Amino acid sequence: MWEFIDERKAQIAFSAYQHVSLVLQAVLVATVIAVVLAVVVTRFRPLEPVANAVSAMGLTIPSFALLGLLVPLVGIGVASAFVAVTFYATLPILRNAVVGLQGVDARLVESAHGMGMNTLATLTRVRLPLAWPVILAGIRVSTQMSMGIAAIAAYVLGPGLGQLIYTGLAQIGGANALNSALVGTLGVVILALAIDALLLLLGRLTISKGIRA
Amino acid sequence: MSTTTPPSNTRAGGTDAPGNPDVSGVDLELVDVLKRYPGQKKPAVDGLSLHIPAGEIVMFVGPSGCGKTTSLKMINRLIEPTSGTISIGGEDVRGRNVDQLRRHVGYVIQGGSLFPHLTVAQNISVVPRLLKWDSRRTSERVDELLELVSLDPAKYRDRYPRELSGGQQQRVGVARGLAADPPVILMDEPFGAVDPITRQRLQDELLSIQEELRKTIVCVTHDIDEAVKLGDRILILQEGAQIAQYDTPEAILAAPANAFVEDFVGAGSTLKQLSLSRVSDVELVHPTTATVGERVAEVRARAEANGDQAVVVLDERRRPVDWMWLRELAAADTVRPVRDDVLTLDRRATLNDALDMMLTSTHGAAIVTGRRDEYLGVVNFTAVTGHIQATEQQLAEGRAADATAGRDDAWEGGGA
Incomplete structure (x- = not known):
């Protein structure tokens, strides 16, 4: 296997980079979408069960099926992969962001208003910082999941380590089939662990000491 | 009986400050x-x-x-x-x-409702920040307010609410309400x-x-x-x-x-009268005091001359730090407090509060402090009961006077 890796170092490194890049960009966009949705949802209470249902059901859609549905809409390639990963990444973050924002003590919000903070200041200075640990937990779940989904997205010719896995599967029984699939899979796992560690560090840096568990 | 307008609720003009030029409030x-x-x-x-x-x-x-x-x-x-x-x-x-x-408009609610993700200083400076005060003015104000609510700024400024007791959180809540004056x-x-x-x-x-x-x-x-x-x-x-x-x-x-x-x-509005009288209304007694670091022999001599069994120990800023029995002094050369949680009463405390504290004190009395926790004296049962008797007597005289004036009905209701 080392030989296999050694021969393809540059290609594997590039795939790994593309994989991480796809996931991080998708999660970033997903976070923005999820937080905005959560703010809207917590403002209009009747929407809450809708949001919860959507985030629960969305995850039951097989990613293969979703990719199949996306191809006619956005075509084969990076765009489909990006949309699919972003879609799945949004769901856990949305759920956690709703829970996190709901969990903010109503008296703190009233207190903020009572001191003259407007709605936006209350959101950015009180509600989001207090909900942040829960949102970040959602981001971690979401990132782990997205690493796997990004691999599957290689089916529609998305970038990343998934290509190695599919190559391996396609050549099953061939000379480097097992090596290719293994390197792809292990690569995803190792990168996922590394990114999770980074997110943990991000939490240390961004969650106020006053509310850290 | 829906709306009763008492005589004191008469509308005065906008500057109804009750004879005090230092009033910073408004109508x-x-x-x-x-x-x-x-x-x-x-x-x-x-x-x-x-x-x-x-x-x-x-x-x-x-x-x-x-x-x-x-x-x-x-x-x-x-x-x-x-x-x-x-x-x-x-x-x-x-x-x-x-x-x-x-x-x-300052706003203070139950438990202080401090923002848990902000430090004490950040909590207090919420309104100054909204008012765009510069950071120097804000931090000076934070320290000033912490002093005002009896919290040491150096010690508490950078703490988070969860590192404070309920009472300290409430103090910070009050400081926050006062922040922008x-x-x-x-x-x-x-x-x-x-x-x-x-x-x-x-x-x-x-x-x-x-x-x-x-x-x-x-x-x-x-x-x-x-x-x-x-x-x-x-x-x-x-x-x-x-x-x-x-x-x-x-x-x-x-x-x-x-x-x-x-x-x-x-019921028991006579007892409620105890909540109306302040410790500062009664005669304080002045037992022997000692300063931290003073020689025990001198203190002992002074106490014995006064016939006291205990001395109130003050620090260099005349704040009470302990109330020691003479036998507790014996151990050392110089006066050193042995407890660090001496309970004191503010002079604005009510006689009700004073009674509460006296009942739990081994001295059967309570230390009274004034501005900035400075020692004023000691209040004891004799002083409180004396005050109650005097008040009762006044009320009785008042009642008698009113009865002769033909207004007894109003007072009967109050005394029932």
């Missing part, structure tokens, strides 16, 4: 304020009219659901009145931007979430802060004893925020306006 005026929630037949607040003079503490009390909190929150427009006007210092609250208005402060059950001893201390501190600042404070409570202790005036509300009585604590205790007030104020 508050509510005229025909009505709040009706959609879908409810009866208004929550039904035509409340009220004048609150500058620099006074007015306590809103009443049973739950009487509209006292709703009335309070209409002042800073957390709840918008359906009709009527509210003005602060002669200016209609609806005339200015709601956020601007709230930045100039607002003329009016609204308090909603500010001391409801702390234990009785801490509550009493916080009340004393609020009174001494108020003595210095003379803000206009509106405070909601369900505790009539707290109202009697803190209030310059008490507003007793019935359902729909109907005024049952609005007067000074003395007047309300002596002459409840109607059966509702009488019920609410409760």
Whole structure:
């Protein structure tokens, strides 16, 4: 296997980079979408069960099926992969962001208003910082999941380590089939662990000491 | 009996400062304020009219659901009145931007409601930051306020709320309410979430802060004893925020306006009189004192000359640090305190508080402190009972005088 890796170092490194890049960009966009949705949802209470249902059901859609549905809409390639990963990444973050924002003590919000903070200041200075640990937990779940989904997205010719896995599967029984699939899979796992560690560090840096568990 | 306007509730002009030039509060005026929630037949607040003079503490009390909190929150427009006007210092609250208005009205609620993700200093500087004070002015103000509420700035500035006790959190809450030096402060059950001893201390501190600042404070409570202790005036509300009585604590205790007030104020109003008298009203005794570091032999000689069994130990700023029996002094050459939690009473504490503390003290008396915790003397049972007897006698004389004036009916009600 080392030989296999050694021969393809540059290609594997590039795939790994593309994989991480796809996931991080998708999660970033997903976070923005999820937080905005959560703010809207917590403002209009009747929407809450809708949001919860959507985030629960969305995850039951097989990613293969979703990719199949996306191809006619956005075509084969990076765009489909990006949309699919972003879609799945949004769901856990949305759920956690709703829970996190709901969990903010109503008296703190009233207190903020009572001191003259407007709605936006209350959101950015009180509600989001207090909900942040829960949102970040959602981001971690979401990132782990997205690493796997990004691999599957290689089916529609998305970038990343998934290509190695599919190559391996396609050549099953061939000379480097097992090596290719293994390197792809292990690569995803190792990168996922590394990114999770980074997110943990991000939490240390961004969650106020006053509310850290 | 729905609305009783006591004689003291006469409208004076905007500058009704009661003879004190240092008043930093302003008048508050509510005229025909009505709040009706959609879908409810009866208004929550039904035509409340009220004048609150500058620099006074007015306590809103009443049973739950009487509209006292709703009335309070209409002042800073957390709840918008359906009709009527509210003005602060002669200016209609609806005339200015709601956020601007709230930045100039202090707001303190139960438990302090500090933001847990911000440090003490950041919590206190919320309003100064909204008002775009520069950081130097803000941090100076934070330290000043922490001193004011008896928290050491160096020690507490950078702590988070969860690292503070309930009482300390409440102190920071009060400091935060005072941060931008607002003329009016609204308090909603500010001391409801702390234990009785801490509550009493916080009340004393609020009174001494108020003595210095003379803000206009509106405070909601369900505790009539707290109202009697803190209030310059008490507003007793019935359902729909109907005024049952609005007067000074003395007047309300002596002459409840109607059966509702009488019920609410409760039985034993002679005992309640204890909440009206302050420790500073009674004669203090002055036992032997010692300063930390003084020679034990000298202190002992002084105590024996005075016939005292114990000495009050003060630090170099004359703050009491311990109350030691002579036998506890024996161990060392120089005076060193052995405890670090000596309980003291502020001179603004009520005789009720004093009795509480004396009953738990092994000395059967309580140390009294004044401004900045400076030692003033000691209050004992003899002084308190003496004061009660004197008050009783005065009341009896008053009653007799009123009886001869043919107004006995009013007083009978009060004494029942």
